[in-house]
Amino acid sequence: MELNDLTIAEMQDGLRARKFSATELAKAALAAADRAKVMNIFITETHERTLAMAAESDQRFAKGMARPLDGVPVAMKDLFCTKGVRTTAASHILDAFVPTYESTVSANLWRDGAVLLGKTNLDEFAMGSSNETSFFGPVENPWRKLGDARSRVPGGSSGGSAAVVAARIAPGATGTDTGGSIRQPAAFCGIAGIKPTYGRCSRWGIVAFASSLDQAGPMARTVRDCAILLQSMAGYDAKDSTSADLPVPDFATAITGDIRGLKIGIPTEYRVDGMPAEIAAVWDRGAQWLRDAGAEVRPVHLPMTKYALPTYYIVAPAEASSNLARYDGVRFGLRVPGTGDLTGMYEATRGEGFGKEVRRRILIGTYVLSAGYYDAYYLKAQRVRSLIARDFQKAFEQVDALLTPTAPSEAFARGEKSGDPISMYLNDVFTVPASLAGIPGMSVPAGLSGNGLPLGLQVLGRAYDEETVFRVAGVLEQAAAFAAKPEPWWVKP
Numbered sequence: 102m103e104l105n106d107l108t109i110a111e112m113q114d115g116l117r118a119r120k121f122s123a124t125e126l127a128k129a130a131l132a133a134a135d136r137a138k139v140m141n142i143f144i145t146e147t148h149e150r151t152l153a154m155a156a157e158s159d160q161r162f163a164k165g166m167a168r169p170l171d172g173v174p175v176a177m178k179d180l181f182c183t184k185g186v187r188t189t190a191a192s193h194i195l196d197a198f199v200p201t202y203e204s205t206v207s208a209n210l211w212r213d214g215a216v217l218l219g220k221t222n223l224d225e226f227a228m229g230s231s232n233e234t235s236f237f238g239p240v241e242n243p244w245r246k247l248g249d250a251r252s253r254v255p256g257g258s259s260g261g262s263a264a265v266v267a268a269r270i271a272p273g274a275t276g277t278d279t280g281g282s283i284r285q286p287a288a289f290c291g292i293a294g295i296k297p298t299y300g301r302c303s304r305w306g307i308v309a310f311a312s313s314l315d316q317a318g319p320m321a322r323t324v325r326d327c328a329i330l331l332q333s334m335a336g337y338d339a340k341d342s343t344s345a346d347l348p349v350p351d352f353a354t355a356i357t358g359d360i361r362g363l364k365i366g367i368p369t370e371y372r373v374d375g376m377p378a379e380i381a382a383v384w385d386r387g388a389q390w391l392r393d394a395g396a397e398v399r400p401v402h403l404p405m406t407k408y409a410l411p412t413y414y415i416v417a418p419a420e421a422s423s424n425l426a427r428y429d430g431v432r433f434g435l436r437v438p439g440t441g442d443l444t445g446m447y448e449a450t451r452g453e454g455f456g457k458e459v460r461r462r463i464l465i466g467t468y469v470l471s472a473g474y475y476d477a478y479y480l481k482a483q484r485v486r487s488l489i490a491r492d493f494q495k496a497f498e499q500v501d502a503l504l505t506p507t508a509p510s511e512a513f514a515r516g517e518k519s520g521d522p523i524s525m526y527l528n529d530v531f532t533v534p535a536s537l538a539g540i541p542g543m544s545v546p547a548g549l550s551g552n553g554l555p556l557g558l559q560v561l562g563r564a565y566d567e568e569t570v571f572r573v574a575g576v577l578e579q580a581a582a583f584a585a586k587p588e589p590w591w592v593k594p
């Protein structure tokens with residue numbers, strides 16, 4: 102077996118049994134990254150640091166002092182600040198920003214021995230569902246439609262992280278999810294990914310998009326690998342006032358394979374108009390797998406679902422407009438002098454530094470927060486957000502978890518939606534409600550479409566009950582037995 106094909110759990114076993122070293126794993130990952138350059142997965146590569154961290158892991162193995170993730174290569178979404186390593190948020194305005202501090206989530210991974218494998222590409226400031234808004238150019242999905250050599254999007258915004266795992270370059274990567282950015286790219290690339298409960302992972306040192314929604318989480322090929330990574334990433338952090346001061350359960354042991362007696366809800370309102378038959382079919386199949394495993398599956402109602410997208414696309418831009426006000430050419434990153442006076446410098450810097458989608462969000466956000474429209478839009482959206490959260494609370498009085506598709510489509514072709522923001526936003530229809538409610542959601546690969554592209558199923562759970570989410574996801578994963586791999590067209594013979 103190739104080293105790059107191993108899961109994180111298998112790497113941990115092999116490293117402990119001295120079948121291979123951390124350095125060998127790191128070299129295999131770096132070589133795979135070199136072969137895959139056409140996919141544009143990395144914004145910044147970190148060869149030297151990768152090898153240095155692997156060497157430190159090997160030393161700890163030699164001394165019998167290995168830590169839980171020692172030697173496991175993990176790619177970092179380039180939204181996590183990494184000390185001394187450029188962190189761009191895929192934006193021109195930050196393209197020369199080298200943080201002097203480390204995000205808490207990445208620091209937790211390094212504390213446990215993980216090895217940094219580069220900074221992955223994303224939509225600019227994590228705004229997007231296709232990775233096409235990156236200043237550094239789009240990422241290509243390793244998967245292609247059967248008989249069609251056109252590029253497919255990997256989803257977004259954590260598209261580079263999804264592609265790096267699907268292409269078997271790294272066994273795991275970090276993502277962030279504000280409205281679906283872990284779950285939707287995981288679905289598009291045929292891997293697993295979990296957005297934990299808001300507050301489970303610290304947001305400290307993550308470039309902020311919409312602070313009341315942003316949440317970090319792992320992306321990997323298996324449910325167990327996601328549990329292993331989340332174990333390390335999660336935990337209370339005094340530096341983030343919204344971080345939850347709760348013990349972190351043992352996520353991997355929650356994957357028991359036994360869901361007998363669990364109640365699973367199928368939200369009727371998620372059967373949206375125009376849903377492709379294949380998506381409906383994979384959803385029905387998923388429900389049957391859970392029934393076969395002994396769960397009780399029943400319909401539930403989330404009547405506010407249809408308001409989730411408009412609510413999200415008010416709340417997220419509002420928070421973004423406020424968060425992105427800090428990029429003024431004075432304190433961070435790019436400065437363009439413009440006409441020379443202060444206002445001219447602000448305008449020139451922001452006009453040049455932000456891409457089109459980011460500018461659109463700042464304008465929408467500023468508008469909905471403006472004195473004349475605040476009540477009509479922002480306040481109203483906040484109220485609806487509470488109602489959406491209440492929908493979930495009520496549903497979770499009847500059931501232990503919910504099952505939905507992750508996205509309403511397979512990975513679309515590059516350029517297919519980038520000219521039409523509304524159709525792009527509609528792709529988030531199944532992921533956004535859980536973000537607004539702050540509850541955990543996980544995408545698991547469930548099968549291939551008729552076009553040979555991956556489809557994902559989403560499991561939603563109660564706040565701070567990632568354990569049930571993992572348990573249900575583990576059963577789906579077993580039933581789906583998703584073993585397909587993308588054809589490595591990017592490797593030249």
Ligand code: GLN
Pocket residue numbers: 227228229230257258277278279280281282283310417529
């Ligand atoms: N696609 C959504 C957006 O564009 C979600 C992005 C995210 O979760 N970061 O806002």
